[in-house]
Amino acid sequence: MSIYRDPEKIAAYLESWIKEKFAEAGASRAVLGISGGIDSALLAALLAKALGPENVTGVMMPCHSMPIDEEYAALLADAIKIKRAKVDLSAVYDAEVAALEAGGAKPDGLAAANIKPRLRMITLYSIAQQQGALVCGGGNKDEITMGYFTKYGDSGVDLLPLADLLKGEVWAVAEYLSVPREIINRPPTAALWEGQTDEAEMGLTYKELDAYIATGEASEAAKEKIERANKRSAHKRLFPPMAKLPDNL
Template sequence: MYRDPEVIVERIESWLKEQIVAAGAKGGVVGISGGVDSAVVAVLLKRVFGGNMLSVIMPCESLHSDVEHAELLARTFKLPCITVDLGPAFKGLLSALPSDMNIIPVARANIKPRLRMTTLYLLGQQHGYLVCGTGNKVEITVGYFTKYGDGGVDLLPLGDLLKGEVRNVAKLLGVPEEIVNKAPSAGLWEGQTDEGEMGFTYDALDRYLALGEGDERVAKFVEGARRRTEHKRLPPPICQIG
């Protein structure tokens, strides 16, 4: 089911170079969350562009362990890295809203990836880098990303990879085991995990997308999510006037 990780790495590295050179950019910038997807993108950028890349740790009510894992990755691979604490900006935005506004949890949580997107584009423009996203094929297919948040990027190096393929590439690259094996999470609130929120394991979703295998519940979830989130994968529609 999973493709050769060595072939995947070779193709992505070649593609990154092609895309960034074609855009007239110098390298890439990526937010590192302490998870395996962002770890793989950051390491690939370092392998291709050396010092012409930037990894950015952006805590925002984040778990301490996630920040520790992001810092571990940066140390292990000697990544150019900065930390931008978005906690004050997050709290400042909330405090600017009407005090009687009852903000629903998902709207509150989605502020975080949108602040991160703004930060990455600022740094990308500052350095002449393209913003590299960390979404994989499963997340993109079912719309498991924040529109104009972690979905707001220039390039998606992992966009054709199943989650298991991302893990295999991470192992090949030497990403620390505690990052490879941790439960995937967007870190939007304490205790949140991708699989818990979606209601399915990545292994089950990988198998459905790769082989069309899975029970009726998996098929119903994937196809329903694909339809509901189509707007996230398309440019905004334009009203054509005659």
């Protein structure tokens, strides 16, 4: 028996859910980042079906990125006929790193890489505010379980329509909605640095992650990695703790 749910039913449910959430917010337009990856591609396709492609803006935000990413993002936007915009954040990123260095806090490693998704979050909200739109994110269940996202970066959105989808379901629904095959076949990557892939960075395959999330079954090594990552990243899935003063203060 497959651990994956029917892609046609998933697509129909999420189209209805998106319409409901936008109606509740009194909004009719959506803004999302498009990277040429499978998650943002599926999200864009679902938003286009639910809201109409004329009400969806996909924003390409290169930041010392590989040119191929922009080519795939443009391919997606043209295929599903959504609006697209481009904001090159490379110079902004360089200025931020230079300012940190001047202040004695030069970032490296993940601290430097995570500046990029946080700049993208700022960009999306600026565009959305001008349009009266909601910012939508493409985080899926695997990434959320592992904490494989940047706090106040790609998780800084108004809606997460794919949050309950296993990665295998993301691929299946994308295929059902005729997302370009070139995007479906791309190795998943956050594109934080050249050659980076999700599975290599996590040390797990999406097949292993899907199986564990759906059934609890995995090798002992995979279980240990997933449970450790889930525990370590718990703060990412919670609103910051808020102090409440006692009544007798």
